[in-house]
Amino acid sequence: MNGTLARILREHGPIRTVGVVGMGYVGIPSAVLFADAPCYTRVWGFQRDSPTSGYKIGMLNRGESPLKGEEPFLPELLKTVVGVDKFVATSDFSIISKCDAVTLAIQTPFANPKDLIPDFSPLEEGLRQVGRNLRAGMLVVLESTITPGTTDGTARQILEEESGLTAGTDFALAHAPERVMVGRLIRNIQEHDRIVGGIDQPSTERALSLYTPVLTKGRTIPMSARAAEVTKTAENTFRDLQIAAVNELALYCEAMGVNVYDVREGVASLKEESVTRAILWPGAGVGGHCLTKDTYHLERGVQMLGRTSLDWPAGEKSLYLTARAINDFMPRHMFSLTREGLALAGRDLKGSRIAILGWAFIANSDDARNTPSEIYRDLALAEGAEVRVHDPHVEHYPGVPILRDTGEVITGADAVVIFTGHRCYGDLSAAGVKQACGGSHPVIVDGRNVINADAFIRAGFVYRGIGRGDKNRHALVDTV
Numbered sequence: 001m002n003g004t005l006a007r008i009l010r011e012h013g014p015i016r017t018v019g020v021v022g023m024g025y026v027g028i029p030s031a032v033l034f035a036d037a038p039c040y041t042r043v044w045g046f047q048r049d050s051p052t053s054g055y056k057i058g059m060l061n062r063g064e065s066p067l068k069g070e071e072p073f074l075p076e077l078l079k080t081v082v083g084v085d086k087f088v089a090t091s092d093f094s095i096i097s098k099c100d101a102v103t104l105a106i107q108t109p110f111a112n113p114k115d116l117i118p119d120f121s122p123l124e125e126g127l128r129q130v131g132r133n134l135r136a137g138m139l140v141v142l143e144s145t146i147t148p149g150t151t152d153g154t155a156r157q158i159l160e161e162e163s164g165l166t167a168g169t170d171f172a173l174a175h176a177p178e179r180v181m182v183g184r185l186i187r188n189i190q191e192h193d194r195i196v197g198g199i200d201q202p203s204t205e206r207a208l209s210l211y212t213p214v215l216t217k218g219r220t221i222p223m224s225a226r227a228a229e230v231t232k233t234a235e236n237t238f239r240d241l242q243i244a245a246v247n248e249l250a251l252y253c254e255a256m257g258v259n260v261y262d263v264r265e266g267v268a269s270l271k272e273e274s275v276t277r278a279i280l281w282p283g284a285g286v287g288g289h290c291l292t293k294d295t296y297h298l299e300r301g302v303q304m305l306g307r308t309s310l311d312w313p314a315g316e317k318s319l320y321l322t323a324r325a326i327n328d329f330m331p332r333h334m335f336s337l338t339r340e341g342l343a344l345a346g347r348d349l350k351g352s353r354i355a356i357l358g359w360a361f362i363a364n365s366d367d368a369r370n371t372p373s374e375i376y377r378d379l380a381l382a383e384g385a386e387v388r389v390h391d392p393h394v395e396h397y398p399g400v401p402i403l404r405d406t407g408e409v410i411t412g413a414d415a416v417v418i419f420t421g422h423r424c425y426g427d428l429s430a431a432g433v434k435q436a437c438g439g440s441h442p443v444i445v446d447g448r449n450v451i452n453a454d455a456f457i458r459a460g461f462v463y464r465g466i467g468r469g470d471k472n473r474h475a476l477v478d479t480v
């Protein structure tokens with residue numbers, strides 16, 4: 001046990017003031033929950049006053065959430081903590097020196113996944129701001145998902161360089177990864193168990209004391225900083241792998257003329273003590289800000305930390321990278337199904353009108369980060385098709401007109417392609433869609449198994465569905 005840091009933290013007393021760097025999907029709900037905890041007297045939300053995101057500061061200080069989409073409890077909580085002056089958003093990073101604890105919730109995308117090169121520049125800039133205003137006795141926590149080794153590596157170096165202090169002696173340093181999903185940010189922070197990993201024991205204990213007051217159902221799970229980094233990257237990598245496994249099964253089922261959903265129900269039915277078959281859902285692709293990159297953080301981590309010690313079968317590719325490749329392939333498979341369907345209807349992609357239903361990366365949300373629909377749209381445009389996009393929630397997306405009226409998007413379409421499992425697409429009627437499309441054999445490609453295949457086939461559609469080998473070779477029905 002490092003006596004010096006433990007003594008300094010004891011003399012510093014309990015955490016009373018908290019700073020959160022990065023007012024986004026993770027930082028805002030975290031800051032609001034810290035501010036709502038009676039034990040914390042003041043919480044600052046730090047945000048760069050940049051042209052793209054500076055507007056958030058004013059909104060937050062008016063008690064308005066800049067986050068799009070429905071986030072239960074957040075608007076009320078935000079109004080409350082701003083109303084009682086416990087939460088203030090600011091671009092004045094010098095105020096960090098008034099905080100007992102600072103968390104960083106800044107995105108960590110990959111500049112080039114293929115070569116495992118992340119773009120850590122936003123995170124590094126945030127760390128420099130914290131380092132410049134760091135005082136002895138403070139706690140710094142990284143909440144962003146990071147390459148294993150970053151907390152005790154790059155982050156430590158930058159903080160020590162900028163502050164002249166020593167991590168583990170003068171200040172505490174830890175990683176406590178976020179585990180939130182859009183649409184349930186507040187509940188996820190309160191109810192999910194919190195992984196907390198310090199670079200040493202006093203750092204772990206200090207970070208545990210920071211998060212305990214905001215947890216309702218969740219427990220804290222202490223471990224080392226590196227184990228926490230691996231835990232976070234691994235949990236998303238495993239989810240991506242599970243999705244890839246069922247996507248591969250779906251492709252196999254199509255090839256064998258079988259319905260993957262029957263198989264899935266069968267596989268999932270094997271339930272008895274200690275036997276769980278966590279088989280997930282196949283689909284048109286994997287999007288979002290997490291599963292699309294966290295595998296690369298894990299891969300980069302083992303490359304950097306385990307290059308010489310990893311025992312691995314010669315010539316074998318990483319299972320996790322193969323999973324990424326399969327999930328990235330699914331929008332392309334949707335495109336092949338479209339091409340195949342149009343050919344059956346006697347049409348080429350070139351000049352065909354395609355209606356994409358669903359731009360969000362996840363059902364019933366407006367979050368379109370890394371949406372699989374974009375890969376598909378680019379392929380279709382490149383082949384000379386005319387593409388229109390509908391989404392009930394996504395308001396705006398750079399360079400892509402998003403329409404709200406389903407009728408307007410489907411009218412005159414040669415192919416209707418369902419990419420997101422929004423609830424409203426389950427209500428699509430075969431007769432209504434057929435009338436809007438107008439042709440004798442429009443194509444419908446279901447990437448989320450939301451429509452009734454038989455009803456559309458009876459109405460004269462060329463039907464194609466992910467994993468629907470039982471239907472994808474149906475005979476064409478002439479309805480006139």
Ligand code: SAJ
Pocket residue numbers: 145178179180181182235236239243280281282283284285286287288289290291361362363
């Ligand atoms: N998807 C499928 N089949 C499935 C589940 C998801 O194709 O059975 C697709 C979705 O359509 C979406 C993508 O995968 O395009 C990601 O979906 P998701 O449900 O994993 O949503 P995320 O990425 O917002 O949330 C994940 C979650 N991680 C895990 O469950 C291990 C969440 O708990 C994390 O907090 C989040 O990543 C994150 O921020 O890391």
